[in-house]
Amino acid sequence: MFRNITLGQYYPAESVLHVLDPRVKLFGALVWIISIFLMDGLFSFLLATGFLMFLIIISKVPFSFMVRGLRSIMIIVIIASVFNIFFTPGNTLVEAGPLKITDKGIINAVLMAIRMFYLIIGTSLMTLTTTPNNLTDGLSRSLSPLEKLRVPVTDIAMMMTIALRFIPILIEETNKIMKAQMARGADFEHGGLIKKAKNMVPLLVPLFVSAFRRANDLALAMEARCYSSGKKRTKLNPLKYARRDAIAYIIILLFLAGLILMKIFL
Amino acid sequence: MKELARKRDEDLIIKGRGLTTEYFRRDDEGNVESIDTALDHIDISIIKGRFIGIIGHNGCGKSTLAKNINALITPSEGSLTVCGMDVYDEESRMKIRSMAGMVFQNPDNQIVSSIVEEDCAFGPENLGIPSQEIRERVDRALSSVGMFEKRRNSPEHLSGGQKQRVAVAGVLSMEPECIIFDESTAMLDPEGRQDVLNLAHELNEKKGVTVLWITHYMEELTGADHIFVMDNGRIVMEGAPREIFARDEELVQHGLTLPGITLLSRLLKENGIPLRGVSLSVDELYEELMALW
Numbered sequence: 001m002f003r004n005i006t007l008g009q010y011y012p013a014e015s016v017l018h019v020l021d022p023r024v025k026l027f028g029a030l031v032w033i034i035s036i037f038l039m040d041g042l043f044s045f046l047l048a049t050g051f052l053m054f055l056i057i058i059s060k061v062p063f064s065f066m067v068r069g070l071r072s073i074m075i076i077v078i079i080a081s082v083f084n085i086f087f088t089p090g091n092t093l094v095e096a097g098p099l100k101i102t103d104k105g106i107i108n109a110v111l112m113a114i115r116m117f118y119l120i121i122g123t124s125l126m127t128l129t130t131t132p133n134n135l136t137d138g139l140s141r142s143l144s145p146l147e148k149l150r151v152p153v154t155d156i157a158m159m160m161t162i163a164l165r166f167i168p169i170l171i172e173e174t175n176k177i178m179k180a181q182m183a184r185g186a187d188f189e190h191g192g193l194i195k196k197a198k199n200m201v202p203l204l205v206p207l208f209v210s211a212f213r214r215a216n217d218l219a220l221a222m223e224a225r226c227y228s229s230g231k232k233r234t235k236l237n238p239l240k241y242a243r244r245d246a247i248a249y250i251i252i253l254l255f256l257a258g259l260i261l262m263k264i265f266l
Numbered sequence: 267m268k269e270l271a272r273k274r275d276e277d278l279i280i281k282g283r284g285l286t287t288e289y290f291r292r293d294d295e296g297n298v299e300s301i302d303t304a305l306d307h308i309d310i311s312i313i314k315g316r317f318i319g320i321i322g323h324n325g326c327g328k329s330t331l332a333k334n335i336n337a338l339i340t341p342s343e344g345s346l347t348v349c350g351m352d353v354y355d356e357e358s359r360m361k362i363r364s365m366a367g368m369v370f371q372n373p374d375n376q377i378v379s380s381i382v383e384e385d386c387a388f389g390p391e392n393l394g395i396p397s398q399e400i401r402e403r404v405d406r407a408l409s410s411v412g413m414f415e416k417r418r419n420s421p422e423h424l425s426g427g428q429k430q431r432v433a434v435a436g437v438l439s440m441e442p443e444c445i446i447f448d449e450s451t452a453m454l455d456p457e458g459r460q461d462v463l464n465l466a467h468e469l470n471e472k473k474g475v476t477v478l479w480i481t482h483y484m485e486e487l488t489g490a491d492h493i494f495v496m497d498n499g500r501i502v503m504e505g506a507p508r509e510i511f512a513r514d515e516e517l518v519q520h521g522l523t524l525p526g527i528t529l530l531s532r533l534l535k536e537n538g539i540p541l542r543g544v545s546l547s548v549d550e551l552y553e554e555l556m557a558l559w
Binding site: 132133161162164165168169214217218220221222223224225226227228231232233234235236237238 | 336338360363364367368370372374375376377378379380381383384387388389390391392393394395396397400401404421422436437440
């Protein structure tokens with residue numbers, strides 16, 4: 001059922017990107033998202049492309065593996081491009097009834113497609129080189145200033161950790177319940193959308209019951225191991241910045257500065 | 267009981283007097299409809315460093331007793347001290363939980379993290395222990411349950427018995443004086459069951475950890491030092507395994523059955539083979555039979 005999700009998957013390898021502090025990578029991803037909106041000239045595109053290629057090469061993640069994640073967003077990209085081609089005003093190149101293809105439309109469509117692909121590749125570079133647990137750590141540390149605003153950051157991080165632990169268990173359980181209900185004559189494959197949704201009821205009810213039972217057990221087990229929410233916790237592997245992290249920050253900032261300068265002067 | 271009476275209080279890791287737990291069943295308006303007495307004025311004394319068995323059929327109150335000892339629930343009545351601390355004292359509750367760790371039944375529902383060593387660190391992290399010391403404790407705990415090589419693995423890919431080993435390591439890393447196994451083998455295959463039982467005995471012998479082994483399988487208690495039999499929220503029998511197993515008719519009344527090998531030795535005796543007493547293990551019965559030959 002959920003087997004072909006590659007977006008947000010971890011690819012184990014030994015590279016500089018893999019050992020970087022997750023906070024650096026989160027910051028990098030944020031800068032990358034901003035930079036996608038900044039690039040509009042040829043040179044800024046070249047700079048961003050060069051930067052992305054550099055990252056892909058040092059990440060040691062096979063390019064084909066990354067491209068697999070693009071397949072799922074292909075439809076969105078195509079739809080967005082089609083709209084851009086037909087609905088951007090400019091010099092008309094081809095005209096068929098109410099539909100016009102303009103020169104600007106084509107340029108916009110291509111730019112849009114490139115932007116979306118870059119967005120996905122750039123952010124998936126982060127998830128491919130960071131373990132989910134590490135990412136959770138990084139997020140909770142990056143967001144820790146929010147604790148002053150009474151945002152329960154440590155509790156949210158705990159929830160993410162537990163979610164990561166239980167997603168595979170619940171998926172397995174879903175498959176088990178599905179098989180059990182199919183053996184009792186349930187039908188999950190035929191019928192229209194509404195019928196299919198109705199047929200999910202015998203799957204969802206037992207799944208929820210079991211999820212609540214698990215949650216209850218887990219809460220008890222966590223309490224037995226001295227967990228109480230909102231309490232200050234220490235970490236087995238606390239995040240520590242190394243020299244390479246500082247270098248990475250500098251490179252990211254230089255890249256951003258370069259893009260901003262191009263935006264202003266070119 | 268006489269032996270216990272002579273023991274001074276410092277040697278007792280758990281001491282309960284008139285311990286009672288009641289569960290209130292309420293209707294929609296919050297009025298009490300009925301009261302379930304899960305524990306009915308129990309007196310219990312457990313000596314440090316022993317391997318204690320607690321047995322009884324489902325719903326006899328043995329899990330409620332475990333939760334009381336772990337300070338997960340507060341008794342309705344009576345007194346209970348664990349490692350010299352009063353369970354009614356809010357302040358010492360966390361300390362009690364770290365001193366009397368608990369291993370539960372379902373291996374999946376008690377592992378918190380998707381990395382073995384991080385799960386093992388969960389307890390010490392909650393206690394606010396410095397990172398360097400957590401690392402030492404985690405490595406020590408994982409080595410003593412034989413899971414050190416798997417420390418970077420995900421619990422997903424471990425067998426049931428191995429998951430319970432991780433759960434035990436998670437308790438050990440808090441450096442408890444007592445570990446409560448609350449039917450920790452009930453969901454395991456025979457191999458995993460034996461594996462976890464052996465581990466509990468090993469920790470008891472080598473590290474001097476007091477073990478409370480809660481189960482409804484008689485055969486798991488042949489190696490225990492002392493057994494409490496529970497029924498209907500009360501302790502109905504207590505004594506060494508040999509004494510308890512000899513009173514088989516009483517056991518049947520309380521909904522329990524003798525381990526196979528004990529039953530066999532008993533049947534042999536009844537059918538005229540002059541055995542000295544009940545046997546607790548295959549080896550023991552074998553020895554006795556060979557002596558008769």
